Amino acid sequence: MNATTSTNTNGTTEAEKTSFADKAHVQLDKGKEAIADAAGRSKEAISGAAKSTTAAVKKKPGTTAAIVAGAAAAIAGAAFGASKLIDKKKTGAKTKSASGTGSSSSGKSTSSKSGSTASKSNSK
Structure with missing residues (x-):
């Protein structure tokens, strides 16, 4: 072959x-x-x-300068808005975590309820 x-x-x-x-x-x-x-x-x-x-x-250098200034303003506005959104999200996260700890210190915890139930059942 x-x-x-x-x-x-x-x-x-x-x-x-x-x-x-x-x-x-x-x-x-x-x-x-x-x-x-x-x-x-x-x-x-x-x-x-x-x-x-x-x-x-x-x-037309004047027109070009106006276009550049407008583009710069648009970019600056977008950056400012994004920074505000980020700050708002951070503040919202801090508020949620703070309210979560405040509700657990209200004095009405589940352990005290179960303790009182347990003491009632022992007294019968």
């Missing part, structure tokens, strides 16, 4: 293995080319966007 017609334990011939490996390499090469092409197009698109943004900033 030669190497191209021999079969292994799962019934696959060496020729089929070689054919599969060749097909896999072809697909891998196609994938590499597609990624390189997409990267090149992305680079061109980003470069074009950067150039048009730079040109717009140079034409």
Whole structure:
């Protein structure tokens, strides 16, 4: 038997293995080319966007400054709101834990009730 017609334990011939490996390499090469092409197009698109943004900033710097100030205000407002929510959650957690300890010190615990029940049953 030669190497191209021999079969292994799962019934696959060496020729089929070689054919599969060749097909896999072809697909891998196609994938590499597609990624390189997409990267090149992305680079061109980003470069074009950067150039048009730079040109717009140079034409109307006042408008650009207003946009930047508005974006900064929006970010600052979001950060302030988030910090208030976090503080509110922390305060709520402290209040809940404080009210939980206050209710157990009210004098009406379950152990005193069961003790009085036990003393009543002993007196009968």
